[in-house]
Amino acid sequence: MNNPSQNLKTLSILNRTADSKKLSTFLAAYISSNNIPGYIHDDLRLAIEETFINITNYAFDIKGAYPVDIEARRTTDTISITIIDSGIAFNPLLDCDKRIENNEHCEGGMGIHIIKSLTDKQEYNRINQRNVFTVTKHYTHQHN
Amino acid sequence: MSLEISITPEADNSKRIAIKGSLDSNTAPELQQIIDAEINDTTTVTIFDFKDLDFLSSAGLRVIFKTKKIMEKNGGKFLLVNLQPQIKKVFEIIKALDGMNVFKDQDEMDDYLTAMQNKVKEEN
Numbered sequence: 001m002n003n004p005s006q007n008l009k010t011l012s013i014l015n016r017t018a019d020s021k022k023l024s025t026f027l028a029a030y031i032s033s034n035n036i037p038g039y040i041h042d043d044l045r046l047a048i049e050e051t052f053i054n055i056t057n058y059a060f061d062i063k064g065a066y067p068v069d070i071e072a073r074r075t076t077d078t079i080s081i082t083i084i085d086s087g088i089a090f091n092p093l094l095d096c097d098k099r100i101e102n103n104e105h106c107e108g109g110m111g112i113h114i115i116k117s118l119t120d121k122q123e124y125n126r127i128n129q130r131n132v133f134t135v136t137k138h139y140t141h142q143h144n
Numbered sequence: 145m146s147l148e149i150s151i152t153p154e155a156d157n158s159k160r161i162a163i164k165g166s167l168d169s170n171t172a173p174e175l176q177q178i179i180d181a182e183i184n185d186t187t188t189v190t191i192f193d194f195k196d197l198d199f200l201s202s203a204g205l206r207v208i209f210k211t212k213k214i215m216e217k218n219g220g221k222f223l224l225v226n227l228q229p230q231i232k233k234v235f236e237i238i239k240a241l242d243g244m245n246v247f248k249d250q251d252e253m254d255d256y257l258t259a260m261q262n263k264v265k266e267e268n
Contacts, residue, residue: 017169017170018170020168020169020170021170042199042230045199046199046200046201046234049168049169049201050201050202053169053201053202053203056169110202110205110206110238111202113237113238114201114202114234114237114238117237118237
Protein backbone atom coordinates (compact mmCIF):
# COMPACT_ATOMS: atom_id res chain seq x y z
CA MET A 1 0.00 0.00 0.00
CA ASN A 2 2.96 2.31 0.52
CA ASN A 3 4.28 1.88 -2.99
CA PRO A 4 3.08 4.97 -4.87
CA SER A 5 3.32 3.21 -8.23
CA GLN A 6 0.58 0.81 -7.15
CA ASN A 7 -1.78 3.72 -6.82
CA LEU A 8 -0.83 5.56 -9.99
CA LYS A 9 -3.60 7.07 -12.08
CA THR A 10 -2.98 9.14 -15.16
CA LEU A 11 -4.87 11.62 -17.28
CA SER A 12 -3.94 13.29 -20.53
CA ILE A 13 -5.50 16.65 -21.35
CA LEU A 14 -4.72 19.58 -23.61
CA ASN A 15 -3.27 22.99 -22.80
CA ARG A 16 -6.61 24.74 -22.97
CA THR A 17 -8.39 26.42 -20.10
CA ALA A 18 -11.55 24.36 -20.53
CA ASP A 19 -9.60 21.18 -19.72
CA SER A 20 -9.13 22.34 -16.12
CA LYS A 21 -12.61 20.90 -15.57
CA LYS A 22 -11.31 17.44 -16.55
CA LEU A 23 -8.40 17.92 -14.17
CA SER A 24 -10.75 18.83 -11.34
CA THR A 25 -13.01 15.83 -12.02
CA PHE A 26 -9.96 13.54 -12.15
CA LEU A 27 -8.70 14.80 -8.79
CA ALA A 28 -12.09 14.44 -7.12
CA ALA A 29 -12.44 10.86 -8.39
CA TYR A 30 -8.90 9.94 -7.28
CA ILE A 31 -9.42 11.34 -3.79
CA SER A 32 -12.77 9.62 -3.44
CA SER A 33 -11.67 6.21 -4.76
CA ASN A 34 -8.54 6.11 -2.60
CA ASN A 35 -10.26 7.01 0.67
CA ILE A 36 -8.20 10.17 1.01
CA PRO A 37 -9.85 12.60 3.42
CA GLY A 38 -12.08 15.11 1.67
CA TYR A 39 -10.47 18.12 3.36
CA ILE A 40 -7.45 17.57 1.11
CA HIS A 41 -9.51 18.17 -2.00
CA ASP A 42 -10.08 21.94 -1.88
CA ASP A 43 -6.42 22.79 -1.28
CA LEU A 44 -5.11 20.42 -3.91
CA ARG A 45 -7.73 21.42 -6.47
CA LEU A 46 -6.67 25.05 -6.21
CA ALA A 47 -2.94 24.20 -6.28
CA ILE A 48 -3.19 22.13 -9.45
CA GLU A 49 -5.59 24.57 -11.14
CA GLU A 50 -3.00 27.31 -10.62
CA THR A 51 -0.25 25.06 -12.00
CA PHE A 52 -2.26 24.04 -15.04
CA ILE A 53 -3.41 27.57 -15.89
CA ASN A 54 0.18 28.73 -15.75
CA ILE A 55 0.93 26.13 -18.42
CA THR A 56 -2.03 27.10 -20.61
CA ASN A 57 -1.05 30.77 -20.41
CA TYR A 58 2.71 30.66 -20.76
CA ALA A 59 4.24 27.31 -21.66
CA PHE A 60 3.98 27.47 -25.44
CA ASP A 61 5.18 30.28 -27.66
CA ILE A 62 3.40 28.93 -30.71
CA LYS A 63 -0.36 28.63 -30.40
CA GLY A 64 -1.70 25.13 -30.62
CA ALA A 65 -3.09 22.14 -28.78
CA TYR A 66 -0.38 20.41 -26.79
CA PRO A 67 -0.78 17.48 -24.41
CA VAL A 68 -0.45 17.94 -20.67
CA ASP A 69 -0.04 14.72 -18.72
CA ILE A 70 -1.25 14.32 -15.17
CA GLU A 71 -0.13 11.62 -12.72
CA ALA A 72 -1.70 11.05 -9.31
CA ARG A 73 -0.01 8.90 -6.67
CA ARG A 74 -0.57 8.24 -3.03
CA THR A 75 1.00 6.58 -0.06
CA THR A 76 -0.72 5.93 3.24
CA ASP A 77 -0.26 9.55 4.24
CA THR A 78 0.58 11.58 1.11
CA ILE A 79 -0.98 12.41 -2.23
CA SER A 80 1.15 13.71 -5.08
CA ILE A 81 0.03 15.21 -8.36
CA THR A 82 2.54 15.57 -11.19
CA ILE A 83 1.85 17.83 -14.13
CA ILE A 84 4.01 17.34 -17.23
CA ASP A 85 4.20 19.57 -20.30
CA SER A 86 6.54 19.89 -23.26
CA GLY A 87 6.59 23.68 -23.25
CA ILE A 88 9.48 26.05 -22.76
CA ALA A 89 11.66 25.26 -19.76
CA PHE A 90 10.04 26.98 -16.83
CA ASN A 91 10.60 26.48 -13.13
CA PRO A 92 7.64 28.04 -11.33
CA LEU A 93 9.47 27.79 -8.02
CA LEU A 94 12.01 30.43 -8.95
CA ASP A 95 11.30 33.65 -7.15
CA CYS A 96 9.57 36.39 -9.09
CA ASP A 97 12.47 38.74 -8.48
CA LYS A 98 14.87 36.25 -9.98
CA ARG A 99 12.64 35.81 -13.01
CA ILE A 100 12.36 39.54 -13.55
CA GLU A 101 16.17 39.82 -13.36
CA ASN A 102 16.33 37.19 -16.08
CA ASN A 103 13.73 39.06 -18.15
CA GLU A 104 11.29 36.20 -17.65
CA HIS A 105 7.59 36.61 -17.04
CA CYS A 106 6.19 36.78 -13.54
CA GLU A 107 2.45 36.92 -14.15
CA GLY A 108 1.96 33.74 -12.19
CA GLY A 109 3.35 35.22 -8.97
CA MET A 110 0.07 35.04 -7.10
CA GLY A 111 -0.53 31.51 -8.36
CA ILE A 112 2.79 30.09 -7.18
CA HIS A 113 2.36 31.72 -3.79
CA ILE A 114 -1.00 29.92 -3.49
CA ILE A 115 0.55 26.61 -4.63
CA LYS A 116 3.35 26.85 -2.07
CA SER A 117 0.93 27.74 0.71
CA LEU A 118 -1.53 24.94 0.04
CA THR A 119 0.89 22.04 -0.49
CA ASP A 120 3.63 20.56 1.69
CA LYS A 121 6.22 19.92 -1.01
CA GLN A 122 6.83 21.17 -4.54
CA GLU A 123 9.40 19.82 -6.94
CA TYR A 124 10.39 20.90 -10.44
CA ASN A 125 12.52 18.95 -12.90
CA ARG A 126 13.31 19.31 -16.59
CA ILE A 127 13.31 15.79 -18.00
CA ASN A 128 13.53 14.86 -21.69
CA GLN A 129 12.61 18.38 -22.81
CA ARG A 130 9.58 18.38 -20.57
CA ASN A 131 8.63 20.34 -17.45
CA VAL A 132 7.80 17.95 -14.63
CA PHE A 133 6.20 19.65 -11.65
CA THR A 134 4.99 17.72 -8.62
CA VAL A 135 3.04 18.92 -5.60
CA THR A 136 2.62 16.73 -2.55
CA LYS A 137 0.26 17.05 0.36
CA HIS A 138 0.29 15.09 3.61
CA TYR A 139 -2.94 13.91 5.15
CA THR A 140 -4.14 12.13 8.21
CA HIS A 141 -7.21 9.98 8.37
CA GLN A 142 -9.86 11.58 10.51
CA HIS A 143 -11.79 9.40 12.90
CA ASN A 144 -15.22 10.28 14.18
CA MET B 145 -18.26 23.86 -11.44
CA SER B 146 -20.42 26.40 -13.13
CA LEU B 147 -20.96 29.97 -12.06
CA GLU B 148 -24.21 31.74 -11.35
CA ILE B 149 -24.18 35.49 -10.98
CA SER B 150 -27.11 37.56 -9.81
CA ILE B 151 -27.01 41.32 -9.64
CA THR B 152 -29.38 43.24 -7.41
CA PRO B 153 -29.54 47.01 -7.77
CA GLU B 154 -29.84 48.62 -4.36
CA ALA B 155 -30.49 52.15 -3.13
CA ASP B 156 -28.24 55.03 -4.18
CA ASN B 157 -26.69 53.34 -7.22
CA SER B 158 -25.35 50.43 -5.22
CA LYS B 159 -24.94 46.99 -6.75
CA ARG B 160 -24.96 43.64 -4.98
CA ILE B 161 -23.29 40.88 -6.97
CA ALA B 162 -24.03 37.41 -5.58
CA ILE B 163 -21.77 34.70 -6.95
CA LYS B 164 -22.60 31.01 -6.74
CA GLY B 165 -20.35 28.10 -7.71
CA SER B 166 -16.79 28.23 -8.94
CA LEU B 167 -14.95 31.44 -9.81
CA ASP B 168 -11.99 30.09 -11.73
CA SER B 169 -10.13 30.46 -15.02
CA ASN B 170 -13.15 29.17 -16.95
CA THR B 171 -15.73 31.39 -15.32
CA ALA B 172 -13.80 34.56 -14.41
CA PRO B 173 -14.24 36.07 -17.93
CA GLU B 174 -18.01 35.78 -17.51
CA LEU B 175 -17.89 37.77 -14.27
CA GLN B 176 -15.55 40.31 -15.85
CA GLN B 177 -18.02 40.91 -18.69
CA ILE B 178 -20.80 41.55 -16.20
CA ILE B 179 -18.64 43.87 -14.13
CA ASP B 180 -17.71 45.82 -17.26
CA ALA B 181 -21.40 46.20 -18.12
CA GLU B 182 -22.74 46.94 -14.65
CA ILE B 183 -20.10 48.88 -12.74
CA ASN B 184 -19.29 52.41 -13.82
CA ASP B 185 -18.36 55.78 -12.34
CA THR B 186 -21.91 56.33 -11.06
CA THR B 187 -21.84 53.18 -8.92
CA THR B 188 -21.49 54.23 -5.29
CA VAL B 189 -21.18 50.84 -3.59
CA THR B 190 -20.30 47.41 -5.01
CA ILE B 191 -20.99 44.42 -2.79
CA PHE B 192 -19.66 40.96 -3.61
CA ASP B 193 -21.74 38.35 -1.79
CA PHE B 194 -19.80 35.07 -1.53
CA LYS B 195 -22.35 33.08 0.48
CA ASP B 196 -22.60 30.40 -2.21
CA LEU B 197 -19.11 30.67 -3.69
CA ASP B 198 -17.31 27.38 -3.16
CA PHE B 199 -14.11 27.78 -5.21
CA LEU B 200 -11.91 30.79 -5.98
CA SER B 201 -8.69 30.81 -8.00
CA SER B 202 -6.23 33.57 -8.87
CA ALA B 203 -8.16 34.23 -12.10
CA GLY B 204 -11.20 35.09 -9.99
CA LEU B 205 -9.13 37.12 -7.58
CA ARG B 206 -7.91 39.29 -10.44
CA VAL B 207 -11.51 40.20 -11.36
CA ILE B 208 -12.26 41.03 -7.74
CA PHE B 209 -9.16 43.24 -7.38
CA LYS B 210 -9.88 44.99 -10.68
CA THR B 211 -13.39 45.81 -9.49
CA LYS B 212 -12.02 47.11 -6.19
CA LYS B 213 -9.61 49.32 -8.10
CA ILE B 214 -12.42 50.78 -10.22
CA MET B 215 -14.51 51.55 -7.15
CA GLU B 216 -11.60 53.18 -5.33
CA LYS B 217 -10.73 55.26 -8.38
CA ASN B 218 -14.31 56.52 -8.50
CA GLY B 219 -14.47 57.24 -4.78
CA GLY B 220 -16.97 54.45 -4.18
CA LYS B 221 -17.12 51.68 -1.61
CA PHE B 222 -16.16 48.07 -2.23
CA LEU B 223 -17.50 45.46 0.18
CA LEU B 224 -17.19 41.69 0.58
CA VAL B 225 -19.72 39.71 2.59
CA ASN B 226 -20.34 36.10 3.61
CA LEU B 227 -16.87 34.71 2.87
CA GLN B 228 -16.96 30.95 3.45
CA PRO B 229 -13.91 29.43 5.21
CA GLN B 230 -12.31 28.03 2.04
CA ILE B 231 -12.71 31.39 0.28
CA LYS B 232 -11.43 33.40 3.23
CA LYS B 233 -8.40 31.11 3.30
CA VAL B 234 -7.44 32.10 -0.26
CA PHE B 235 -7.65 35.81 0.61
CA GLU B 236 -5.56 35.18 3.72
CA ILE B 237 -2.86 33.30 1.80
CA ILE B 238 -2.23 36.27 -0.43
CA LYS B 239 -2.69 38.69 2.49
CA ALA B 240 -5.44 40.54 0.66
CA LEU B 241 -7.87 41.12 3.53
CA ASP B 242 -6.00 44.08 4.99
CA GLY B 243 -7.63 47.27 3.79
CA MET B 244 -10.71 45.44 2.53
CA ASN B 245 -14.20 46.02 3.89
CA VAL B 246 -15.12 42.44 4.79
CA PHE B 247 -18.28 41.52 6.68
CA LYS B 248 -19.06 38.14 8.15
CA ASP B 249 -22.77 38.39 7.38
CA GLN B 250 -25.62 40.57 6.16
CA ASP B 251 -26.38 42.09 9.58
CA GLU B 252 -22.84 43.28 10.09
CA MET B 253 -22.79 44.83 6.63
CA ASP B 254 -26.19 46.47 7.10
CA ASP B 255 -24.94 48.13 10.29
CA TYR B 256 -21.95 49.49 8.38
CA LEU B 257 -24.05 50.78 5.49
CA THR B 258 -26.58 52.40 7.84
CA ALA B 259 -23.79 54.16 9.72
CA MET B 260 -22.27 55.27 6.42
CA GLN B 261 -25.59 56.66 5.17
CA ASN B 262 -26.25 58.47 8.46
CA LYS B 263 -22.83 60.05 8.25
CA VAL B 264 -23.55 61.32 4.74
CA LYS B 265 -26.91 62.75 5.87
CA GLU B 266 -25.27 64.53 8.81
CA GLU B 267 -22.63 66.03 6.52
CA ASN B 268 -25.34 67.34 4.20
